[in-house]
Amino acid sequence: ADEPLVLGIETSCDETGIGIVRGTTLLADAVASSVDEHARFGGVVPEVASRAHLEAMVPTVRRALADAGVTMRDIDAIAVTSGPGLAGALLVGVAAAKGYSVALDKPLYGVNHLASHVCVDQLEHGRLPEPCMALLVSGGHSSLLLVPDITSDVRPLGSTIDDAAGEAFDKVARVLGLGFPGGPVIDRWAREGDRAAIAFPRGLTGPRDAPFDFSFSGLKTSVARWVEARQRAGESVPVADVAASFQEAVVDVLTRKAIRACKENGVEHLMMGGGVSANTRLRALAQERCDAAGIVLRVPRPGLCTDNGAMVAALGAEMVARDRAPSTLSIPADSSMPV
Numbered sequence: 315a316d317e318p319l320v321l322g323i324e325t326s327c328d329e330t331g332i333g334i335v336r337g338t339t340l341l342a343d344a345v346a347s348s349v350d351e352h353a354r355f356g357g358v359v360p361e362v363a364s365r366a367h368l369e370a371m372v373p374t375v376r377r378a379l380a381d382a383g384v385t386m387r388d389i390d391a392i393a394v395t396s397g398p399g400l401a402g403a404l405l406v407g408v409a410a411a412k413g414y415s416v417a418l419d420k421p422l423y424g425v426n427h428l429a430s431h432v433c434v435d436q437l438e439h440g441r442l443p444e445p446c447m448a449l450l451v452s453g454g455h456s457s458l459l460l461v462p463d464i465t466s467d468v469r470p471l472g473s474t475i476d477d478a479a480g481e482a483f484d485k486v487a488r489v490l491g492l493g494f495p496g497g498p499v500i501d502r503w504a505r506e507g508d509r510a511a512i513a514f515p516r517g518l519t520g521p522r523d524a525p526f527d528f529s530f531s532g533l534k535t536s537v538a539r540w541v542e543a544r545q546r547a548g549e550s551v552p553v554a555d556v557a558a559s560f561q562e563a564v565v566d567v568l569t570r571k572a573i574r575a576c577k578e579n580g581v582e583h584l585m586m587g588g589g590v591s592a593n594t595r596l597r598a599l600a601q602e603r604c605d606a607a608g609i610v611l612r613v614p615r616p617g618l619c620t621d622n623g624a625m626v627a628a629l630g631a632e633m634v635a636r637d638r639a640p641s642t643l644s645i646p647a648d649s650s651m652p653v
């Protein structure tokens with residue numbers, strides 16, 4: 315028999331993502347983003363995101379069905395992000411998923427956003443090795459997760475104690491006047507700069523610091539002070555060097571801690587996900603350090619690293635494949651859902 319056809323719905327932040335998968339095969343990944351509507355505010359505005367999800371939901375579902383060459387009647391199960399994320403944004407996706415589940419009389423699977431970011435790699439590189447380590451870095455989270463079972467046992471080893479990695483990129487981009495979202499612009503500028511030009515601090519890397527927690531707020535402040543000092547002195551700001559040195563401080567800490575987490579837990583596979591894992595320097599340094607440590611690195615292509623519906627469908631399909639019980643229609647939108 316064919317593997318089940320699963321439709322995934324993601325609305326935890328500013329992307330309305332609808333994905334369709336069959337088992338571990340990606341058939342459609344339609345994303346409508348409201349990022350442009352948030353740009354002038356310098357960050358995601360929850361109310362604006364919720365309204366945008368409502369408008370984009372049905373057209374994006376239609377687009378995904380057309381891309382996959384299937385109809386709604388072919389769908390065997392519905393998966394939806396039930397948390398964590400923006401409460402009002404999650405509600406739109408959860409309500410839509412419940413509606414489709416009832417109308418089609420198909421099972422509903424509420425899934426965790428972070429676990430989905432990990433599971434999406436299956437669509438590109440085949441079954442996820444378990445246990446694996448996952449480094450998830452985005453605008454909303456920065457976490458190290460030990461994954462013995464992607465559908466039922468995901469253990470947080472550490473996370474950021476202040477800003478998320480992507481938030482640091484966004485804030486530093488604002489300091490440099492580069493616009494929002496900051497990650498991709500800093501990534502581009504950094505290619506022209508010298509990453510050893512300025513020695514910015516590496517947060518929480520002392521011998522007595524929590525080994526797997528992150529802190530990026532001190533780094534962000536340090537960059538802002540450095541730039542202000544230049545401006546006060548009437549000197550020009552070497553944007554490329556600041557971008558490259560800041561980026562190096564972030565990716566140095568991320569990769570160092572991720573590899574240490576693998577070694578201490580005897581895990582041989584490291585998976586990276588979240589918007590920041592699209593960063594070219596992070597990918598290069600992680601590959602270099604994994605090679606040196608004998609760890610296999612798995613990173614999906616950038617389009618699957620940022621928020622999307624395919625990752626939700628991928629985890630839903632895995633729940634079906636492992637005979638996990640579907641959710642009831644009373645699943646909440648849980649903005650602070652733990653993994």
Ligand code: KG4
Pocket residue numbers: 327451452453454455479480481483484495496497498501588589590591592593594619620621
């Ligand atoms: O996963 P994502 O699309 O949304 C969530 O936050 O959940 O991640 C968005 C974040 C933003 O902070 C953005 O600046 C960052 O990912 N980002 C990057 C890059 N592309 C996106 N950060 C660094 N380098 C990039 N190339």
Ligand code: ZN
Pocket residue numbers: 427431452454588589620621
């Ligand atoms: Zn995300």
